[in-house]
Amino acid sequence: MNVIADYHTHTVYSHGKGSIEDNVKVAISKGLKTIGISDHGYKHMGFGIKYRDIPKMREEIDYLREKYPNINILMGIEANILDEDGNIDVDDKVRKYFDYIMAGYHFGSTPTKLIKGSLNHFINLVGPLKKFAIKYNTNAVVNAMKKNDIFIITHPGAKAMIDLVEVAKVAKETNTALEINSRHGHLTIEELKLIKDIGVKFAIGSDAHEPESVGNFIDGIYRAKKAGVDIKSIINIDGR
Numbered sequence: 001m002n003v004i005a006d007y008h009t010h011t012v013y014s015h016g017k018g019s020i021e022d023n024v025k026v027a028i029s030k031g032l033k034t035i036g037i038s039d040h041g042y043k044h045m046g047f048g049i050k051y052r053d054i055p056k057m058r059e060e061i062d063y064l065r066e067k068y069p070n071i072n073i074l075m076g077i078e079a080n081i082l083d084e085d086g087n088i089d090v091d092d093k094v095r096k097y098f099d100y101i102m103a104g105y106h107f108g109s110t111p112t113k114l115i116k117g118s119l120n121h122f123i124n125l126v127g128p129l130k131k132f133a134i135k136y137n138t139n140a141v142v143n144a145m146k147k148n149d150i151f152i153i154t155h156p157g158a159k160a161m162i163d164l165v166e167v168a169k170v171a172k173e174t175n176t177a178l179e180i181n182s183r184h185g186h187l188t189i190e191e192l193k194l195i196k197d198i199g200v201k202f203a204i205g206s207d208a209h210e211p212e213s214v215g216n217f218i219d220g221i222y223r224a225k226k227a228g229v230d231i232k233s234i235i236n237i238d239g240r
């Protein structure tokens, strides 16, 4: 399995360790055809990008595209899914700066409905009220896909419990790929087995937080193979 694009990498603009150029250089050295920079959405309290940095990041990426013409450099974002209605932290003013949008659920995001959202972060962590959390999280992810043009849902099932079959069905309808994240354990082998025949697309991502991890797909490839995922359903594999 030869993965040729890494759409999920972080830089110092959120809480990664390297610069955009550092990630690009590693991607070139590993023979990738495409590298996506996808820092955290700005409504993440701990490590979101600064809203005002977005145009600057775009400029930097456009400059690097000229400097390194042999690799496709894209500006993405790992937006936060903020609520049950599927709102994400990419507003209409900044949407134009991004080549693609990924979205995921993160505990550090600032909920649009503060009490309900915070409560849900809490319920997810506690356990006995699981059923409510699953419903809330599933609605959040499903509505995010319906409401926004989302390329990839990052690490589904990590951090927040979801009804994965439901999510996969809507992902298929909305042409959204589900990520096999090499850094977090999700999608797990069991999760992949559960949804691989639904007809949904997958993307293997490194979720690199340091430049040397860019293009690190080992664990994702292992899980995809082990679960028997059809190679044709993985969007960033060569020779499909």
Ligand SMILES: [Zn+2]
Binding pocket: 078, 104, 106, 154, 155
């Ligand atoms: Zn994430």
Ligand SMILES: [Zn+2]
Binding pocket: 008, 010, 078, 154, 207
């Ligand atoms: Zn990430």
